[in-house]
Amino acid sequence: MTMAAKIAVIPGDGIGSEVTEACLQVLEASGVALEFQNYHAGDYCLERFGRALPEETLAGALEAQAVLFGAAGASAAEVILRLRAELGTYVNLRPAKAFRGVECLYPSCDIMIVRENTECLYAGIESRLTADVATATRLITRGASRRIALSAFEYARQNGRKKVTAVHKVNVLRKTDALFLECCREVAKDYPQVAYEEGLVDSVAMRLVMDPSAYDVIVTTNLFGDILSDLAAGLIGGLGLCPSANLGDEHALFEPVHGSAPDIAGQGLANPSASIMCGAMLLRHLGHTAQAEKIEKALAAAIAAKEATPDLGGGLKTMQMAQAVIARM
Numbered sequence: 485m486t487m488a489a490k491i492a493v494i495p496g497d498g499i500g501s502e503v504t505e506a507c508l509q510v511l512e513a514s515g516v517a518l519e520f521q522n523y524h525a526g527d528y529c530l531e532r533f534g535r536a537l538p539e540e541t542l543a544g545a546l547e548a549q550a551v552l553f554g555a556a557g558a559s560a561a562e563v564i565l566r567l568r569a570e571l572g573t574y575v576n577l578r579p580a581k582a583f584r585g586v587e588c589l590y591p592s593c594d595i596m597i598v599r600e601n602t603e604c605l606y607a608g609i610e611s612r613l614t615a616d617v618a619t620a621t622r623l624i625t626r627g628a629s630r631r632i633a634l635s636a637f638e639y640a641r642q643n644g645r646k647k648v649t650a651v652h653k654v655n656v657l658r659k660t661d662a663l664f665l666e667c668c669r670e671v672a673k674d675y676p677q678v679a680y681e682e683g684l685v686d687s688v689a690m691r692l693v694m695d696p697s698a699y700d701v702i703v704t705t706n707l708f709g710d711i712l713s714d715l716a717a718g719l720i721g722g723l724g725l726c727p728s729a730n731l732g733d734e735h736a737l738f739e740p741v742h743g744s745a746p747d748i749a750g751q752g753l754a755n756p757s758a759s760i761m762c763g764a765m766l767l768r769h770l771g772h773t774a775q776a777e778k779i780e781k782a783l784a785a786a787i788a789a790k791e792a793t794p795d796l797g798g799g800l801k802t803m804q805m806a807q808a809v810i811a812r813m
């Protein structure tokens with residue numbers, strides 16, 4: 485008998501609980517043996533217990549074989565950034581791939597953003613020096629930069645991608661991005677079969693909007709990766725379609741790129757696609773490739789048939805969309 489893989493489920497804030505429930509129903513229908521354990525985290529925990537990320541949640545995440553996360557609210561730094569740090573998930577894979585049947589700017593867009601997940605301005609080195617002055621330190625290290633460059637080139641090699649673009653702002657961030665680029669260039673030499681180029685973040689942002697086909701795999705530092713992945717979501721029809729995988733050497737956490745969307749929370753309006761795709765990524769991570777593909781194909785077919793939430797041109801509620809996906813599996 486195969487042992488069920490332990491999955492820590494952290495729905496988080498706002499629409500997190502709805503999209504996560506949709507994903508769990510799809511995962512259960514996949515037939516893969518999984519044992520779900522629910523944990524609290526988020527703004528509501530901070531209000532009720534004085535802690536956005538309870539110790540029990542952190543311990544559960546560390547013990548699980550994978551974590552399924554829903555959405556972070558105002559306490560994102562205490563919840564998702566801390567989880568990423570504690571789990572050592574240094575890579576954040578953020579695909580932006582258009583779906584057939586979704587009205588969007590670029591129906592053939594297919595980009596993978598490989599975001600460094602541990603440092604940059606998200607390292608939490610901030611100070612309020614006086615009432616009128618605050619600072620934040622942009623931390624860039626050789627170790628983390630080499631590691632993320634390696635992850636990007638390995639992703640490209642393993643997935644038949646042709647090009648890696650390192651995105652930076654070295655003309656202004658002369659020390660930190662010089663180090664980041666030095667590492668990318670060194671790693672690129674070991675992957676002669678993958679083309680390598682560099683782009684300033686501002687010009688890449690403009691070009692992404694005008695012609696995303698110019699990009700294949702993007703590797704970048706934490707803040708630029710966060711911003712560009714929301715921009716890329718805009719190219720393919722919105723944040724509801726973008727999952728992400730936070731990967732480290734020992735742990736993995738899957739979360740939609742979107743936030744908690746408090747304005748639509750609790751109404752069954754949230755698009756569960758990103759969370760369902762997170763479920764597929766989680767299955768692939770655990771080695772269940774066929775079941776992952778089955779979910780992805782069923783989701784794509786449901787979206788194409790407009791068996792989907794209103795933001796995708798359908799008339800279904802969140803859980804009804806999950807059922808439509810299950811029916812097609």
Ligand code: GGG
Pocket residue numbers: 556560564710714741742743744
């Ligand atoms: N822009 C979507 C959103 O609000 N995501 C939640 C968030 O800010 N997460 C922090 C992060 O990804 O670093």
